[in-house]
Amino acid sequence: MPFAPDQHATTLLIRKLESIATLTDEERQALDSLPVRTHVLGARQDIVRDGDRPTHCCLVVEGWACRYKLLSQGKRQILSFHIAGDIPDLLSLHVPTMDHSLATVTSATVAFIPHESLHTLVARHPRLASLLWRDTLIDAAIFRAWMVGMGRRSAYERIGHLFCEMYVKLEAVGLAGDHCCPLPLTQVDLADALGLTPVHVNRVLQEMRRQALLELRSRKLVIQAWDELSAAAEFDPRYLQLGKRAA
């Protein structure tokens, strides 16, 4: 690997922001000198918990993370999945107390950036502030897409939609191609993300396999019939705002 881990984190962030807008040398420099601390975490570990008041934001460098909320009787709702380049708790910069938890899904490398340095950064570089603000707005757009799914789509369409979304997100950062991507989620995870039961997820997945729409084995997803799947799920990737970088 050409970079030391900490440098890798800032490089990743710079690349992410440059996929949206061209940065000045000064801005790139400011991002690069962000004091990040990189950690390697095991799978299924909490990073920040509901009720915490974090002092750092967390940049996913490698692996998957998710946000989730626990309810009474052990019910769990997963709110989002995050991959390399995402800053899932960027919101803690302006909303002090977490209203949900953040955890790893797989073992993962994450970089912690102090709020303090981010506040200084955005105060000095308003355009970077806008870019990060925009990032939280895209986050919200993904929430809306999930809401539409949970409110108005069948289990079948919801599962299809999530698979399309994750594939496109992974492809955009070079982690997927050929309609094939990692999908390190158990059927329980999928159920908790989609508002279904694991049993039902299982049955719908079988149906999709029977129709030769996709294969899903050992945490690897192959979408064999992209057009049919994305049509069935009414998947329109525009909400992800990948315009500039998508092929």
Add this chain to the structure above:
Amino acid sequence: MPFAPDQHATTLLIRKLESIATLTDEERQALDSLPVRTHVLGARQDIVRDGDRPTHCCLVVEGWACRYKLLSQGKRQILSFHIAGDIPDLLSLHVPTMDHSLATVTSATVAFIPHESLHTLVARHPRLASLLWRDTLIDAAIFRAWMVGMGRRSAYERIGHLFCEMYVKLEAVGLAGDHCCPLPLTQVDLADALGLTPVHVNRVLQEMRRQALLELRSRKLVIQAWDELSAAAEFDPRYLQLGKRAA
């Protein structure tokens, strides 16, 4: 009315931001000189449509608005409700194309603020940028709360949760009190917001009335048993971040 309509709009915005942080005279001045154009719209009118590229943001001055997304076969998902002081399409400032529509619910007064002036404003006043950014983050927190509801709560809990949320939001801006508030939504609106059918909403409402939890007649909601309703819905208002202004 003590203010000309346009002035009323900026005053409302200033009051909203001052409920979170103390503003400097300069900031207040900058907000006050924002060139807003106030319009009175009828009920059920689109303000911005899915796919549009707005040039203005819309501040709700009076009345209710909602964001929604239309799917094939006439299915509709309402994504949020907005009341006085909200800027439902603030996101258009950084994400050019709308991925959903914005419409009035009741007849409403809305003030349009050009993107241009907002961009200038946030460039000159980074703290105002942060406050507006924060606003979009609270928006996202409400989305998450709705996701939890649609994913993991029963129809009964979902309806109760929405009523608690709207009551608290209205109370925070002085439009409700005594566990009594306007609720200008039809059962069809409720259904589309909660991911249910109107018929089912109707039956659950009857159940709630039978239990003397609430009254809902002629667009007026009275929550007769707040504690029971909010407990049944597991309503915890912290996600609304009303700390400083809530009683």
Add this chain to the structure above:
DNA sequence: CGTGTAGTTGAAAAGTTTCAACACGAGTGG
């Protein structure tokens, strides 16, 4: 007084959940 929107009702159907059992593979300790 008619027309239309909103709310209500009943019965049957559908989608999804629940519960309980079993299969399979990976990892662990004896």
Add this chain to the structure above:
DNA sequence: CCACTCGTGTTGAAACTTTTCAACTACACG
């Protein structure tokens, strides 16, 4: 190397929540 456990995936049958469809009521408005 086996037995054991644990997490994950799979299956079946019954139950439940919610939907669907269709009809009907109530009320506001022009």
